[in-house]
Amino acid sequence: LVSFGAIGKDHPSLILTSSDVKLMQEGYGKSPLFRTNVDRVQRELDAEMQRPLAVPVPKDAGGGYTHEQHKKNGRLIMNAGVLYQVSGKQKYADFAANLFLKYAALYPSLGEHPKKKNQAPGRLFWQSLNESVWLVMAIQGYDAIYKALDHRTRQNIELNVLRPMADFLSVGQPKTFDKIHNHGTWAAAAVGMTGYVIGEDDYVEKALLGLDKSGKSGFLKQLSLLFSPEGYYAEGPYYQRYALMPFVLFAQAIETNQPERKIFEYRNSIVMKAIYTTVQLSYNDLFFPINDAIKSKGLDTMELVSGLAIAYGMSGDNQLLDISARQKRVALTGGGAKIALARDAGKIVPFQFKTMKLSDGAEGDEGALVILRSSDKPGHQALVLKNTSQGMGHGHFDKLSWIFYDNGQEIITDYGAARFLNVEAKNGGRYLPENKSWAKQTIAHNTLVVDETSHFHGKWKDGQKKSPEQLAFDETETIQLSSAVMRGAYEGVAMTRTIALIKDPELEFPVTLDVLKVDATQPHLYDLPVHYNGQLMDQSVVLKSATSGMRALGDKNGYEHLWLKAVGTPKEGKLARFTWLTDNRFYTLNTVSEEQSQFLFTELGAHDPNFNLRREQAIIHRIPKGEKTIFVSLLEPHGDYNPAVEYTLGSHSQIKSLKLHKRGSYQAITFTTVFGKRWILTLSYDQDKQKTHQIKLGDKEISWQGFYSLQTVE
Amino acid sequence: LVSFGAIGKDHPSLILTSSDVKLMQEGYGKSPLFRTNVDRVQRELDAEMQRPLAVPVPKDAGGGYTHEQHKKNGRLIMNAGVLYQVSGKQKYADFAANLFLKYAALYPSLGEHPKKKNQAPGRLFWQSLNESVWLVMAIQGYDAIYKALDHRTRQNIELNVLRPMADFLSVGQPKTFDKIHNHGTWAAAAVGMTGYVIGEDDYVEKALLGLDKSGKSGFLKQLSLLFSPEGYYAEGPYYQRYALMPFVLFAQAIETNQPERKIFEYRNSIVMKAIYTTVQLSYNDLFFPINDAIKSKGLDTMELVSGLAIAYGMSGDNQLLDISARQKRVALTGGGAKIALARDAGKIVPFQFKTMKLSDGAEGDEGALVILRSSDKPGHQALVLKNTSQGMGHGHFDKLSWIFYDNGQEIITDYGAARFLNVEAKNGGRYLPENKSWAKQTIAHNTLVVDETSHFHGKWKDGQKKSPEQLAFDETETIQLSSAVMRGAYEGVAMTRTIALIKDPELEFPVTLDVLKVDATQPHLYDLPVHYNGQLMDQSVVLKSATSGMRALGDKNGYEHLWLKAVGTPKEGKLARFTWLTDNRFYTLNTVSEEQSQFLFTELGAHDPNFNLRREQAIIHRIPKGEKTIFVSLLEPHGDYNPAVEYTLGSHSQIKSLKLHKRGSYQAITFTTVFGKRWILTLSYDQDKQKTHQIKLGDKEISWQGFYSLQTVE
Numbered sequence A, B: 001l002v003s004f005g006a007i008g009k010d011h012p013s014l015i016l017t018s019s020d021v022k023l024m025q026e027g028y029g030k031s032p033l034f035r036t037n038v039d040r041v042q043r044e045l046d047a048e049m050q051r052p053l054a055v056p057v058p059k060d061a062g063g064g065y066t067h068e069q070h071k072k073n074g075r076l077i078m079n080a081g082v083l084y085q086v087s088g089k090q091k092y093a094d095f096a097a098n099l100f101l102k103y104a105a106l107y108p109s110l111g112e113h114p115k116k117k118n119q120a121p122g123r124l125f126w127q128s129l130n131e132s133v134w135l136v137m138a139i140q141g142y143d144a145i146y147k148a149l150d151h152r153t154r155q156n157i158e159l160n161v162l163r164p165m166a167d168f169l170s171v172g173q174p175k176t177f178d179k180i181h182n183h184g185t186w187a188a189a190a191v192g193m194t195g196y197v198i199g200e201d202d203y204v205e206k207a208l209l210g211l212d213k214s215g216k217s218g219f220l221k222q223l224s225l226l227f228s229p230e231g232y233y234a235e236g237p238y239y240q241r242y243a244l245m246p247f248v249l250f251a252q253a254i255e256t257n258q259p260e261r262k263i264f265e266y267r268n269s270i271v272m273k274a275i276y277t278t279v280q281l282s283y284n285d286l287f288f289p290i291n292d293a294i295k296s297k298g299l300d301t302m303e304l305v306s307g308l309a310i311a312y313g314m315s316g317d318n319q320l321l322d323i324s325a326r327q328k329r330v331a332l333t334g335g336g337a338k339i340a341l342a343r344d345a346g347k348i349v350p351f352q353f354k355t356m357k358l359s360d361g362a363e364g365d366e367g368a369l370v371i372l373r374s375s376d377k378p379g380h381q382a383l384v385l386k387n388t389s390q391g392m393g394h395g396h397f398d399k400l401s402w403i404f405y406d407n408g409q410e411i412i413t414d415y416g417a418a419r420f421l422n423v424e425a426k427n428g429g430r431y432l433p434e435n436k437s438w439a440k441q442t443i444a445h446n447t448l449v450v451d452e453t454s455h456f457h458g459k460w461k462d463g464q465k466k467s468p469e470q471l472a473f474d475e476t477e478t479i480q481l482s483s484a485v486m487r488g489a490y491e492g493v494a495m496t497r498t499i500a501l502i503k504d505p506e507l508e509f510p511v512t513l514d515v516l517k518v519d520a521t522q523p524h525l526y527d528l529p530v531h532y533n534g535q536l537m538d539q540s541v542v543l544k545s546a547t548s549g550m551r552a553l554g555d556k557n558g559y560e561h562l563w564l565k566a567v568g569t570p571k572e573g574k575l576a577r578f579t580w581l582t583d584n585r586f587y588t589l590n591t592v593s594e595e596q597s598q599f600l601f602t603e604l605g606a607h608d609p610n611f612n613l614r615r616e617q618a619i620i621h622r623i624p625k626g627e628k629t630i631f632v633s634l635l636e637p638h639g640d641y642n643p644a645v646e647y648t649l650g651s652h653s654q655i656k657s658l659k660l661h662k663r664g665s666y667q668a669i670t671f672t673t674v675f676g677k678r679w680i681l682t683l684s685y686d687q688d689k690q691k692t693h694q695i696k697l698g699d700k701e702i703s704w705q706g707f708y709s710l711q712t713v714e
């Protein structure tokens, strides 16, 4: 005999509790912001309630009618429950109950979905992932209307919908349920939350500890393995945002029902870390577009609206209000009401965007995502250094690549994913073929390409096996520095990249020094692209431009998508430099290298018969034949282009010289400005912080301790 | 014997009067906005006053040191005068006087500037235009400090600077002074304003009526000839903004000193009209980029800051506050103080951006600039139809071209000028060679190109001789329509273009119908480009795309700059349509034509060895052999692309059919939506509004009065 609802247990008691409901009612009365959010959901719901209930027999795959309708119904049940709690109006409880009863009549008759594919199939949906999401939504609605239902109705809903679905999502698909993967997290959340609401401890234990309740799988294990110790998710920010949702919802449900588990303290507060880290993985409100990522996704996504409400509810950290203010909505939860009340009361504190090294991998030993920021102010410079693991099937072949932001803009760019989400004419809104042929390829990134092939020959499973090693990370007033080495992305080739953001009152803006050291045992062709956003203003190389005809640069590995617009040859003995204009600011890339170099000016769009690619551009630093070699570049923002008031200041680079000095395994990079100051960055590559190193530069003796030093001479 | 200052005359009495000074002092006390503006100028001036006075012997041309220093000194004298008046602090008067005395020591010794070129030479500057501007500034400063100076100092300044300069700019360069041209206006303003301040009526009369005081030239004549009756300036908005400055300043000076002239009522208040029209010539704060125009220029320019202060001072029209709020500054004048006080008091009223036909030419008979707007709200649709005269040397060969704005963006675009203002690496900041080879050419515009040549064979003096004739202009709730004919841009070819903005509750957004009728006496090759801003999503033609190689489309008249990316052939009997995505909205261009057509997909950038051109794109509707023919297109904004919340709505066109029906010299264009509604636009091209016309369409009789009708069938 099963019991229908734990006797004496209060409801709601999942994401909402009775004190949350009081908070929301207070919010509705006192906060115009919260009221607006409640009213909007109410308007949507009132409109829907005019229509006949639609619970169709499952037929269509993603994007089709029955798919979208069931998705919508899950959301409607949840929202109706929330509105019932906030307003006390019976009609919302009735609406949710009636929808549930339709499902109770339908669900037991369903077998596997007719459109099932490779993914674990669902019953309402072609993949069980959507069914987990549906249950996560619907169980919140059920919890909210629980007390408004009579015993018969509860019995009907629990026996015909909630239990069969929870069974199906757990014992019914053991492989998915026990998998350490985002789909497993959704299933665990759905089953565990259902367990709390209907008082079925068995569901809760399976959800937390895996089907065999050993703890080798299940939610706690997932929390231990899917995020790095700093809360970084291996697939990158775009998927981190998505993955976050079941983690924070289930954690909140655990906290409500089993506070003794101290789930928010678990693994050094990994849930909260994951939320804060998600926010840190952004610039000017948009997520860093690494791996398969739609570039317009940012802090405004629904997942982060929910996550923020839960985080603020727990912490009351007023920094989070700053993020909420960048979102169009607040969540209809107790935390959401708290946020709205606090925002209306003017308690916003600027969020502290920081320089940080986020290690990757469950143990933190699979490389790192490094973020360097010149400040935490709007318009600051930010560098994103992708020294992470592969990130599974959505990962790009971009070891040690970087992105550079300044002045609110992405300046050195990453293409992101080749995809127009939900646009039917573009491959049904799915990833485009060019996502594989271009966006994932190494040449599409700001990192070294060897012999015109991609890292790991473009095989992500090979990529999973090797990660970069972070050698150094340091932050002082004048310099932020990261150094990492990647071995084995190409056989017999190691690349060590050191990137430093250098500030100095004599520099108009901070500059970025990039030292890429390549160690190979055989000669290779090296290409180092810089994908830049802007209009080329000036360059110091001798240009040979395509005028009446233009050819694709290659025929595979992404090269087939590049038009070769021009080839530049450095003037002998001179710095090669390139100045472009982005918005109102100039950027000069100053480069030196030891070998005979060429610079290829490319434009994206060859072999793109259906106009699937955006028109972007790159300057590729090519060394036709190199073995051990070093690429050095200095990126320098400068000036102000202001045609509105008819002035242009500082359109010329202020860098006078940039030089590489090799001393055995040590290097020194020196640069000077037109104002006469000279900077010397030395590199020992020695991680021993105590060890002293010494080189001679001209007649100057330089000594330093540890990995690097930065010295200046006036 | 000359008199130094009209005895008993009050000072300041030019742009400022004593009551303006009171207003400014009130503004400084009461308005945080005005105080901020005064403080900023004061900070700049205080910093400058720390440095030694620099009045160098003229040596450099535009952009060089002596040029920039003299420009700056003119502004410093003016600002010091204003600050002296507002603050009463003697140090500002002393600073302006000391600068003047340096000029008094230098100026009499100067001959023509060593860097003089074709333009009328100055003495301080390489062209006298800059000298006029200098005097317009400096005389305002002199007026402001007049009372702080002793007789000797006045005598010195007037005899050695003001009079010789005014003489030089009038009798010293009679051709420029008497020319009906912007340079003449600056000279007249400089000389006339000087006349008022030093009490020299002769200067005033020459400035107003020309050197011979006959009224055949001079300021009043310029006011009569340089603007159209509606206040449109033939060179277009970019130069209109610049031309405005001397007109409004001198008009204000006349109003102060000779109110009996009622200068602001002159020619039906042409000065005020010109100011308001300048504002109307914009979308989303930026000026329409027709002719040689830097695209980032907009309502924020200094000229309009000054103009607005004078207009608001005269009219108190609170709509102007809306424009002021889009500017970063307010003028340091009485009007500026009024604006600041009113803005601080919350008196802003939204500026009424309107649908309007602005006739061109002094008599209003040289065509028109037509602006159609779907509403006056932010994000409204706006169409700019360039049915104007050539606009002299800065004019483009773009008869009957159009620009389309929607959703805050330029969607169907005009390239503007090929120029990076003041960027030395780009041809010294001057117009680039590509301004002539691309930006001015007809193929760079959204209008008909015949036989791959530009209008008037690219000769602007020929272009000056012929203007379009505006045939119809109408505005109702449901349709806004303009029709114009251009004869003689090509020999033996007349083109009549009718463009209608159609609103209907059944349409998601208003749509634009474009009917371009070509009448020629011989067969020609016709190209009709649509330069669009966005990413191509879908198209209905059979595409043959360049994949591994791409050629320039031609070798002259702008065609040499176009890469031919793909050629599309319409599927038989089908509408050719093209859908692109701009920001979050889709745009479908539906086209039909009578002849065998091709569609050329082009990208800008061929024959551009120095990367001077922006990477833009076009779809060119080509009729390889046509004589009399008609191009019809319907542009339809639709849908919502919102990857942030993962939905895309309405990515498909809602237009089901678009057809052209010819009935003798009449035409009917019909189109239907997927919802079943049918629109019929009929055209008689008959300007007689009373005359009735009739055609049969299938078995339906349609009759209408006048030029056109729009009818709908459910």
Ligand SMILES: [Zn+2]
Residues within 6 Å of the ligand: A289, A290, A291, A292, A396, A398, A414, A415, A416, A439, A440, A445
């Ligand atoms: Zn990527």
Ligand SMILES: [Zn+2]
Residues within 6 Å of the ligand: B289, B290, B291, B292, B396, B398, B414, B415, B416, B439, B440, B445
């Ligand atoms: Zn143009």
